[in-house]
Amino acid sequence: xxxIIAVVxxxxxxxxxxxLTTEGFQATKMASTGGFLREGNTxxxxxxxxxxxxxxxxxxxENCKSRKKTVAPMxxxxxxxxxxxxxxxxxxxxxxxxxxxxxxxxxxx
Amino acid sequence: xxxIIAVVxxxxxxxxxxxLTTEGFQATKMASTGGFLREGNTxxxxxxxxxxxxxxxxxxxENCKSRKKTVAPMxxxxxxxxxxxxxxxxxxxxxxxxxxxxxxxxxxx
Amino acid sequence: xxxIIAVVxxxxxxxxxxxLTTEGFQATKMASTGGFLREGNTxxxxxxxxxxxxxxxxxxxENCKSRKKTVAPMxxxxxxxxxxxxxxxxxxxxxxxxxxxxxxxxxxx
Ligand SMILES: Nc1ncnc2c1ncn2[C@@H]1O[C@@H]2COP(=O)(O)O[C@H]3[C@@H](O)[C@H](n4cnc5c(N)ncnc54)O[C@@H]3COP(=O)(O)O[C@H]2[C@H]1O
Ligand SMILES: Nc1ncnc2c1ncn2[C@@H]1O[C@@H]2COP(=O)(O)O[C@H]3[C@@H](O)[C@H](n4cnc5c(N)ncnc54)O[C@@H]3COP(=O)(O)O[C@H]2[C@H]1O
Ligand SMILES: Nc1ncnc2c1ncn2[C@@H]1O[C@@H]2COP(=O)(O)O[C@H]3[C@@H](O)[C@H](n4cnc5c(N)ncnc54)O[C@@H]3COP(=O)(O)O[C@H]2[C@H]1O
Numbered sequence: 001x002x003x004i005i006a007v008v009x010x011x012x013x014x015x016x017x018x019x020l021t022t023e024g025f026q027a028t029k030m031a032s033t034g035g036f037l038r039e040g041n042t043x044x045x046x047x048x049x050x051x052x053x054x055x056x057x058x059x060x061x062e063n064c065k066s067r068k069k070t071v072a073p074m075x076x077x078x079x080x081x082x083x084x085x086x087x088x089x090x091x092x093x094x095x096x097x098x099x100x101x102x103x104x105x106x107x108x109x
Numbered sequence: 110x111x112x113i114i115a116v117v118x119x120x121x122x123x124x125x126x127x128x129l130t131t132e133g134f135q136a137t138k139m140a141s142t143g144g145f146l147r148e149g150n151t152x153x154x155x156x157x158x159x160x161x162x163x164x165x166x167x168x169x170x171e172n173c174k175s176r177k178k179t180v181a182p183m184x185x186x187x188x189x190x191x192x193x194x195x196x197x198x199x200x201x202x203x204x205x206x207x208x209x210x211x212x213x214x215x216x217x218x
Numbered sequence: 219x220x221x222i223i224a225v226v227x228x229x230x231x232x233x234x235x236x237x238l239t240t241e242g243f244q245a246t247k248m249a250s251t252g253g254f255l256r257e258g259n260t261x262x263x264x265x266x267x268x269x270x271x272x273x274x275x276x277x278x279x280e281n282c283k284s285r286k287k288t289v290a291p292m293x294x295x296x297x298x299x300x301x302x303x304x305x306x307x308x309x310x311x312x313x314x315x316x317x318x319x320x321x322x323x324x325x326x327x
Contacts, residue, residue: 002322005221007246007263030248031248031249032246032247032263033247035239035245036239036244038235041246043246043248043263057325057327061327064327080232080236081236081240084239084240094326094327095326095327096325096326097246097265097326098323098325098326099221099265099324100321100322100323100324100325101221101321102322
């Protein structure tokens with residue numbers, strides 16, 4: 001079993017959840033915050049057999065779109081990163097950031 | 110050291126936390142959401158030495174009970190999964206879903 | 219790639235986030251709760267190349283301070299742990315609890 005941890009945009013979370021469920025995959029999701037934009041996003045935790053990993057990644061690709069966002073000068077992010085970056089700054093947020101981690105033991109009680 | 114990630118029902122979270130603490134185990138918990146029922150549940154993160162893993166699993170077993178839930182037709186879950194499942198549908202929620210993951214390094218600063 | 223999971227005190231979360239970002243590290247953070255004190259804390263998830271791990275740990279050390287807290291008798295924690303510990307009790311909360319986990323695959327879609 002592997003644990004797939006995927007950080008996705010909030011607007012894609014509902015579609016991704018429905019797509020995973022209807023394909024018979026189980027998932028748990030948690031509210032999270034992006035380090036750079038300080039905006040809410042969603043972290044999925046999906047435990048899956050090794051032979052279904054590619055299918056799960058495909059479902060994530062189909063349901064999670066990349067987006068562009070402009071960070072305005074004087075915004076809270078711009079103020080806290082003043083001097084390191086110049087604003088306004090166009091930022092491309094990817095569809096999903098995915099970590100695949102080995103699970104040594106998977107137990108249901 | 111291993112990381113035990115356990116997804117448990119909200120109603121068992123307080124009992125589990127107390128049982129872990131009084132047995133001297135340290136834990137961190139996070140609010141989470143189940144992929145199928147879209148209801149809140151609780152994800153525990155417990156870092157423990159390898160030789161205590163069985164004890165932690167036993168404490169989880171003793172404090173986390175399985176439950177039945179009926180998903181009514183016309184509920185939000187039923188509406189979003191219409192066509193894939195037929196409702197009403199009786200669902201058995203297990204006591205806990207447990208992932209054991211290897212920790213390469215454990216550091217306290 | 220490794221996944222660094224760090225549980226830190228809420229008061230250090232903003233400084234840590236800014237320090238990681240200005241050093242070019244990406245991170246995701248989640249609200250969490252400590253098992254013993256039942257107080258809110260913050261769990262960071264930082265995916266990083268192996269050769270930058272030491273730098274990330276150093277940034278955490280510099281930005282996360284340990285603190286002392288007295289748990290009063292009659293407080294909710296003291297009531298639930300009555301009989302196991304004696305209160306008032308002085309507790310030292312470390313700067314950060316860090317787990318380093320191997321990532322088998324890291325994918326951006
Ligand atoms: N120092 C910097 N300078 C300029 N641009 C920067 C930057 N740091 C991040 N960005 C850009 O901002 C987008 C949003 O990042 P944020 O940290 O809010 O939200 C992130 C974060 O929550 C998570 N994430 C990405 N890589 C991660 C990693 N290595 N570890 C942990 N979380 C990660 O995924 C979300 C989306 O990341 P993604 O890379 O697609 O998209 C990123 C990236 O394109
Ligand atoms: N492989 C995995 N990866 C990540 N998280 C996992 C997981 N397996 C379980 N979980 C987490 O544990 C909760 C309880 O799962 P359990 O399998 O006991 O109990 C499940 C199961 O008996 C049933 N169920 C889930 N998916 C189903 C489906 N496609 N068809 C019919 N019943 C389903 O509904 C109950 C509640 O599921 P829900 O998703 O709301 O909540 C799940 C989910 O948050
Ligand atoms: N092995 C592990 N697995 C998962 N999460 C872990 C962990 N070790 C630490 N943590 C997380 O880090 C926070 C700070 O832990 P620390 O050990 O520095 O600081 C701890 C420790 O000094 C003390 N403490 C914890 N359990 C204790 C006990 N049974 N008896 C006496 N003191 C305890 O209370 C402080 C706050 O603990 P709290 O649980 O509220 O909050 C913990 C918990 O959220």
